[in-house]
Amino acid sequence: MEIENNKEEVPFSYYENLFRALDVEEASRRTGVKWDGKEFYVNLLGRTFAISHPDYSLRALDAGSLPPLPTQTFLLRYLLEGKALSGTDTWLTFREMPWGELYIKPYTGRVLTRAAFTFGTRIAGFRTACEKMGAIPVNHGDAGYQFDFIGGYRMQILVWEGDEEFPPNAQVLYTDNFAEGFAAEDRVVAGDILISTIKRNM
DSSP: OOOSOHHHHHHHHHHHHHHHTOOHHHHHHHHOOEEOSSEEEEEETTEEEEEESSSOOEEETTOOOOOOHHHHHHHHHHHHHOOOOOOOSOEEEGGGSTTHHHHHHHHIIIIIIHHHHHHTTOHHHHHHHHHHTTOEEOSSSSEEEEEEEETTEEEEEEEEOOOSSSOOEEEEEEETTHHHHSOHHHHHHHHHHHHHHHHHTO
């Protein structure tokens, strides 16, 4: 593949090459993702994607559009490194998880501020998009929803509408299994994927 967008295509190509050598049976046991001998079936935010191996290709079982390359890279990383862990009803902010303090500044800009100004100015559209995605309403913020992210990992996004005195605000919460199941960088990407997916449904 000719590289045109280094920021997205170089990481994708790197993990695509690693994916070819993946032990599929071990990956299926480790992640709990179904493997039928030809394809993995991964559920991300309510949509199921089939990923072929060893030559990577991705198709959506709902015949909808495919996710962008960074999301596809995340799915490859999940199959390569992810693990099935049970979460509890304990919810954590990004800062409360390992390495959260170190990454909080880029996380705030990439996830929290972006969510606040994308959704806090369009609460009605935010609600409609989340409900379209099958999210569960939660009683926090001016609007809040819970999502099954991937495997047993769940996320909540809470949004507060801005007014003349205060700017819009947002918070993203993670089930406690994210603390062990994902590196801090991947938790940032998870937040980014959640926001981007909601935005595409608005």
